[in-house]
Amino acid sequence: MKDELPAGVVLSEVKAELFKSLGHPSRIRVLEMLADGPVAVSRLRDDTGLEPSNLSQHLGVLRRQRLIVPSRQDGRLFYELSCPEVxxxxxxxxxxxxxxxxSQRLTLMTLDEPAKESAVR
Structure with a gap:
């Protein structure tokens, strides 16, 4: 008998890896830029202000998670989202x-109301 992990555990681990890959503001920014369609790497670099090597590392993380896919057009490298679900x-x-x-704002307003009432008295 093989010791196998329950499917839910494996899926949880895969989800955790996905969310880790989204755990950097620069990667979120890149994904948001790609939401409107393919973008050249040169534009990603210019618009994010990242150094080429740093951008390359972030793109690598997103590629390994299969969130983005590369393509070439007229000798230029482009990236786009791998699917609309991204x-x-x-x-x-x-x-x-x-x-x-x-919700947090409403909670803070509720907490602030007694202070306002006592200030009026």
């Missing part, structure tokens, strides 16, 4: 953050 993930993250910030 863009959907970024939009979901933005929505989650907006909701969390709104």
């Amino acid at each position: 863009s959907g993930l970024l939009l979901s993250a933005r929505s989650l953050l907006v909701t969390a910030l709104q």
Whole structure:
């Protein structure tokens, strides 16, 4: 009998690796730039302000996770999102953050109300 990990454990590990690859602001910025279609590496470099070697490392992480794919056009290297779900993930993250910030703002406003009431008295 083989010792096998439950499928849920393996999937959790794969998801964790995916989220680790998204754990740097520069990589998020690159993915957001690619949401509108293929972008030349030279433009990615110019718009992110990253050094070529640093950009290359970030692109490598995203490629290994299969979030982006390279292509060549007229001798220039371009990258694009590997599938529309990558863009959907970024939009979901933005929505989650907006909701969390709104909730936090409401909580802070509620906590501040007793202070305002006592100041009025």
